[in-house]
Structures are given as structure tokens and as C-alpha cells.
Amino acid sequence: MRDVRLILLIGLGGFALFLLGLALDHTPLRLLSKPLPLIALLLWMRLAPAGSYRRWITLGLLLSLAGDMLLEWPTDLFVFGLGAFLLGHLCFLVAYLGDSRRPALLALVIATAFGLGMFSLLAQNGLGPLQIPVALYALTISAMLWRALARLGVPGIASRSAWLGAGGALLFVLSDSLIGINRFVSPFAGADVAIILTYWFGQLGIAASTHKRQA
Numbered sequence: 001m002r003d004v005r006l007i008l009l010i011g012l013g014g015f016a017l018f019l020l021g022l023a024l025d026h027t028p029l030r031l032l033s034k035p036l037p038l039i040a041l042l043l044w045m046r047l048a049p050a051g052s053y054r055r056w057i058t059l060g061l062l063l064s065l066a067g068d069m070l071l072e073w074p075t076d077l078f079v080f081g082l083g084a085f086l087l088g089h090l091c092f093l094v095a096y097l098g099d100s101r102r103p104a105l106l107a108l109v110i111a112t113a114f115g116l117g118m119f120s121l122l123a124q125n126g127l128g129p130l131q132i133p134v135a136l137y138a139l140t141i142s143a144m145l146w147r148a149l150a151r152l153g154v155p156g157i158a159s160r161s162a163w164l165g166a167g168g169a170l171l172f173v174l175s176d177s178l179i180g181i182n183r184f185v186s187p188f189a190g191a192d193v194a195i196i197l198t199y200w201f202g203q204l205g206i207a208a209s210t211h212k213r214q215a
Contacts, residue, residue, distance in 0.1 A: 003047070018034050018037075020033075022192050022193065035065055053095050057091070060090075064085060064088040093147055096150065100147070119135060122134060
């Protein structure tokens with residue numbers, strides 16, 4: 001219990017400090033605090049049952065953490081951050097596939113429609129040399145979302161874990177979409193806060209799906 005309280009303190013402290021850094025436009029504070037919520041999630045996941053699912057989710061979170069820092073760095077490392085997040089999504093995809101390989105056609109339609117719609121929106125203003133990387137990224141996150149939704153209702157997977165994983169995937173995809181809209185379509189007020197909140201809650205859902213996973 002003491003370990004859980006310490007982990008919670010690290011996560012909430014990083015959460016609050018990063019939002020303060022955004023409000024003050026204080027780059028060093030943002031750089032120091034941004035990794036703390038994911039570090040807290042990684043520590044918390046060590047309390048979940050070991051296995052292939054937890055291992056792939058852990059690797060996905062580590063790659064997401066790398067993407068975090070690359071996007072936050074003062075120089076423009078967007079492409080490298082995109083690559084780190086793409087690899088992270090692939091890890092989540094492998095984790096979800098390990099739980100279920102059923103076709104889940106409705107989930108496939110939903111994920112495909114979301115991915116195509118978002119890519120069309122981003123591409124309408126021209127992506128230049130980033131068109132192929134963004135298309136590959138859209139394909140990857142759509143596949144990840146499909147397999148996250150496909151876990152819903154699978155015998156042997158606890159309903160709580162399935163819904164947390166699916167909700168986390170949806171929020172993560174939403175966060176990525178907000179990044180794309182803010183960067184390639186039109187910057188909007190409150191983008192930084194909206195992006196980080198959907199991202200952190202998405203990662204929380206994905207991490208929480210490793211606890212009490214089996215029905």
C-alpha cells in the first residue's frame with residue numbers, strides 16, 4: 001500500500017507540475033515533469049501479473065515515454081517522436097493480438113473509418129514529405145484501435161480489463177488526432193492541455209488493463 005501511495009504521488013506530482021509548466025511556458029519544468037506520470041504507470045504495472053501482455057504494454061509505454069520527450073524537446077524532433085510513438089502503438093497491437101485474434105468486423109469498420117477520416121482531414125491541407133509517414137502512422141493506430149476493441153466480450157478476458165484497454169486506446173488515438181489537427185490543419189486554443197490530458201488518461205487505461213486481466 002505504501003508503494004502504491006508513493007507511485008500515486010509521483011504521477012500526480014508530475015501531472016500538476018507539467019500543467020504548471022504549460023501555464024507558465026516554462027520549458028525546463030515541462031521537460032523535468034512530463035515523464036513522471038508514465039514512470040509512475042510503469043512502476044504501478046510491476047504490481048500486475050507478469051506475462052506477455054504486461055511485457056508488450058510495458059515496452060509500448062517506454063517507447064511512448066521516449067516519444068514524449070522527443071516532442072517536448074526545444075528543437076523540432078517531430079519525426080523522431082512520431083517514430084517512437086509508432087513503435088509504441090505496434091507494441092500495444094502485439095499485446096492486444098496476444099489476447100484475441102477474432103476478426104471483430106464491427107471494430108474493424110469503426111477503426112478503419114476513424115483512421116481514414118483523420119488521415120483525409122490531415123492530408124487536405126498537404127502534408128508534404130510527411131504524407132507517407134503520417135499515412136503509415138494512421139494505419140498503425142487504426143490497427144491498434146481495432147485490436148483493442150476486439151478484446152471486448154472475449155471469454156477469459158475480464159470485462160474491466162477489456163473496457164480499460166479499449167477506452168485507453170480510444171483516448172490515445174484521440175490525443176494523436178489532436179496533435180495532427182493542431183500541427184497540420186489549424187492550431188486551436190487549449191490544444192496542449194487537451195492533447196496531454198487525453199494522452200495521459202489513455203495511457204492510464206492501457207496500463208490499468210494489465211491488472212486483473214483474466215476473468
